[in-house]
Amino acid sequence: MKNFLTLASVCAIALASCNKDTVTPTGDFNAGLPSKPQKHVPVDADGLITQNFLSKDTVWLIDGISFVSPGQTLEIEAGTYLTTGNTKAYVHNGVTNNIAGVLVVPKTAKIDAEGTAAEPIVFTSPKASGRAAGDFGGLVLLGQAPTNRTTPPVIEGIPQPIGVDVTYGGNISADDSGILKYVRIEFAGYNLTPDNEINGLTLGGVGSGTVLSHIQVSWGRDDAFEFFGGTVNADHLVALSTDDDDFDFDFGYTGTIEYALSLKDPNSTNSTSGGSSDSNGLESDNDGTGSAASPKTQPTLKNFTFLGINNSTTAATKLKFGNRWRRATAMTITRSIIAGYGTGVSFESITAPISTFSNNVVHGYTTAITGTPTPANYTGNGTSTAAVANTYLKLGNALGSVNPFYATSTAGSFSVANLVPANGSPAANASGTTNTYKGAFAPGTTAASAWTAGWTQFAPTTY
Template sequence: MVKHLKNAGLVAMVAAAALTVSSCKKDQNNDGSGNFNRSLSAGFSNPTQSIPVNTDGVIQDNFDGNATDNIINLTSSKVWLIDGVSYVPSGKTLKIPAGTILSSGVDKNYTGTQTNPDTGLPETVTKPIHGVLVVVKGAKIDAVGTEALPIVFTSPAAPGSRVAADFGGIILLGSAQTNKPTTTVIEGLPTPPAGVDVSYGGSTTADNSGTLKYVRIEYPGFKLFADNEINGLTLGGVGSGTTLDHIQVTYSADDSFEFFGGTVNATYLVAAGGDDDDFDFDFGYTGSIQYAVGLKAINSTHSTSSGSSDANGIESDNDKTGSAATPRTKPTLKNFTILGTNANNTALKLGNRWRRNSGLDIQNSVIAGFPAGVIYEGGASGTYTNNILHAFAAAGGSVTPDNTGASANAYLKLGSALPTSFYAGPTAANYTTYSYSPDVLIPQATSPVGTRGAIAAGTAAGTTWLKTWTEFNAQKKVY
């Protein structure tokens, strides 16, 4: 996440009984790196094996019986461990079959320089990083799960002791257009070894970084140094030839999804319980996303900027200075359901924050449960069409809410239409896959009928596109 006023430090704590998710950027003494005993088999029923890498962390293509086909084949009969930062090299495809579980393996220490937040002076810091998968430009990932057998990237800890930042995250890098130089390196990573390119961007609109389909990413995120963080799924200059479909990110220690430029399109995305923004757009992203759900958790910690909440449903910048650099960031977003909390929670900020000269096009969506709703800042402008907006205050936003009731769902009437159905309490068990379908009698279902939000009005419980493959109670899940 590109933040330049954010406090340093990041930690996430999950209480097993209450399933209380916490990932905090406010504690300068705990950076979220874990520092607890990691049994490489903890929580897993299948045997574990580290994905083979060389001394530079480059994944090797010589262990699957065919070193010349440029395909690195994994099997679903093992839990594959990602040691430190592991790179899929250019020209290779990492193929992950349906039902495969992947996790963090052996932590690796990386040394770098950051500015001490107390003294303002540079300091050398060594930190362990665990489980970051990087697909560099020219490489591909072929991770095709199914509704019944999704592919899961998750914490290595046993059920009941999983925390945000247990798994570092997934980074895809491509050669599609951004508004930054093509030498720009992706944030969140240490200086790569010689010969490993972690830059992104180019001129190939239809660049193909592979496929992520029916994939879950659980407990990801990592703060390397100040203003230098890894998200659940990070996409840098990823092109429209890439397929992103049915992807869930839960309990991320930073953003759930962040798009740094690129033209990639996506469908059926879920962001739940993350610390920072559910969806973040920067550096000239111009793709389209349709059908997405963003959910905040009451007891997650949330990112701050200058002491105030900075946790939004959507955040979008053209770049960090708000320049007129082209292409201008302008995502096209359709059928989103972005939910904060049922009662006002000042740990959250905005349902949509369009700022720093960002463009926008958001249509047919439901945004509710945030202290303030939709705001345009610093020259942001675009199209806001046929959406339903609830906020707990009318002031402070560029778009006037349709409703400012003290109970968000008394207006929305999602799921069972009870006032507390969309988020009843602090536990993951209160996320239910049918609770985001609006009642057929409420505003989302009219003008035109049934088109607003991620799930059609009146959809029966158990039949939504969230069924089977998603998991909102990952703390207790046995793999």
């Protein structure tokens, strides 16, 4: 990102007034962006946005780190595209970072970004080709809901400009940061310093009055979704080809998430720690030291599908755990599928007896589970071959011959139908019952009828 120069950047060099002018691209400027006029999102000297409505007839360029003004609501019309604008220099701990394409909704501000299945709102790379993680900055929501920190912390990844509060947390459980619905965030991420990164969607102390529904985060440099405390609930989330963790919980998050999909990609980069992969489908901590701070981190997760890589050797090199529950976290996770990792689930210093891990289907190339889940009523399989993984899961058809994993051979023709439990799958409905299936998609779902239909993109590097 430091060396990235967009069309808007060129314009800024040539025209001092470009920040207020319309830039009309010619030809096929970007395979991912529509051919519409482009404008910079207007901001004041502190980076506060001075316009409260962004229309879909314009591709909006986000310069540096741009903030919705406290007490104000930024409305983004369905079908709108937003991308990276001019970089701005920010000094953090004596280090200068050149950052662009970050939208922050601080405490008391709101965002109203309600797309539709036919017209999602898209935050994405400005590049026409060679798009990659880090082309876009990311989206950050900060609220006043409880965390387990004694004082409101500063959100990670964001330097604190003069005049803007980037702390989060408080005592308003039902705090309202607005709405994100039918939204895609692609190619996001920025590493400010080690362990201090901008994710695809970062949520700090966000309250249950906020609506998060039908959101996809793809090809992120760090995590797809990271929750630092808060009580916000969410549904129908997709994490695709993320470098680090697809879902990350910390600092006392206690919300409920229903129906979510986590897909790793053999072609993406993956984070490392101590020379080994540190890329998980899910990672959860009470805090960085594993303290007993209250409220406990305890996400409630229902009907998730976590799929790693359909190759035991590649999975062992590029990935770590399907789920990693550690550092005194608690959890409730039910009716979910976890597969395609060396170890499906790792339980490390979790909080019991309030934790529940039940009615899940777990696969691992080496072992399904390490540690002891509570209660221990799950279906598990540990095997060293991908072929057995497919025939065990039986996703896509009754014989289990369909490869449901995201891979090079399926990147251009990926079908959500291949993630649906087939007859005889341990994730299918129990005999004589209904609505007891595991995973993000009900038996009988087709690609056209799935909740992902219309607004998601499973090959964002090529569309």
